[in-house]
Amino acid sequence: MAISIKVTVIAVRMFATPLRQPNVLTQSQKMSPGMDGHDKPYQYEITDHGYGKDAVKVLHVSRKGPVHTIQEFEVGTHLKLYSKKDYYQGNNSDIVATDSQKNTVYLLAKKHGIESPEKFALLLAKHFINKYSHVEEAHVHVEAYPWQRVCQDETRTTINGKCEKGTAGSCDFSSIDDRSQHNHAFIFTPTALHYCDVVVRRSDPKQTVITGIKGLRVLKTTQSSFVNFVNDEFRSLPDQYDRIFSTVIDSSWEYSDTESLDFLKAWQTVKNIILRNFAGDPQVGVSSPSVQHTLYLSEREVLDVLPQVSVVSxxxxxxxxxxxxxxPFQKIVPGDNNEVFIPVDKPHGTIYAQLARKNINSHL
Known part of the structure; x- marks a missing residue:
């Protein structure tokens, strides 16, 4: 059975590529006359448009007794109006100012609080659609800053993994769950970026919710190979039976069902799946015959574990x-070298794939 996928590009960065619905006459196109300011037929047509406020930085602190929780976001809001009279005629009467959009971010954060990037993006997008009847589409992009609570062993001095003499208590914790977490102190841990894109269209009752991981850099020193690839006159790379495997993983996935979904838990689940398929068991690892295979195993497990995910890229x-x-330096360092390596960032190979459930429409 063939997979049917309708593709709409949503940029990871702040709206570098606008949303499009190719070959579909939108309500805004029907309502705009395609005239210039002199009421003459115009030879050009605006086929896509929108505006908004990008990089709105907000910190929300939830204070429940002595235990505080923080969420720091960068938020982008973009609106698409039914009318194009602001473009064609310079009439601004329908424009919700970008400064007003910025204020909306802070006021809704104050009124409703912030739980996760996805829930806050949905709150904002639905607000713009419900508040302004002349808004056709609202697109909200959120990037979450990676704050985590300071843990007990991070507040104690260690030398070679052991507590320094004179330090009270023990620094030896069997797992992160055994650590005592600080009530109100946090540490910035930029292991990977959690972001999301939410699009709500007045003409479509089902919102688009896409979540992603960006910049997850990993490395393993063995159990990676690459052999038996095309051997022709252009090949110079020998078979590699044991190599260093390092990559910077970007992944995004679309939810088909968001009812009662714990977005933060789902994001962490995807991150854990990716790391598990890359690294394997802590003691024995896992074999990677190619980057492609490791990537596929991760995507397949995401779809197996999270039924709410319809497609993952x-x-x-x-x-x-x-x-x-x-x-050439045997007199200085005799023998083979398998300890010193030269990091080379460019050029680099790029491997990618999108895995989808059958018979879906995807916006990835």
């Missing part, structure tokens, strides 16, 4: 580490 660029050739 992933990109894994190779971050190469090449052996430094010590053969």
């Amino acid at each position: 992933m990109t894994m660029p190779n971050k190469h580490y090449f052996n430094f050739d010590t053969k």
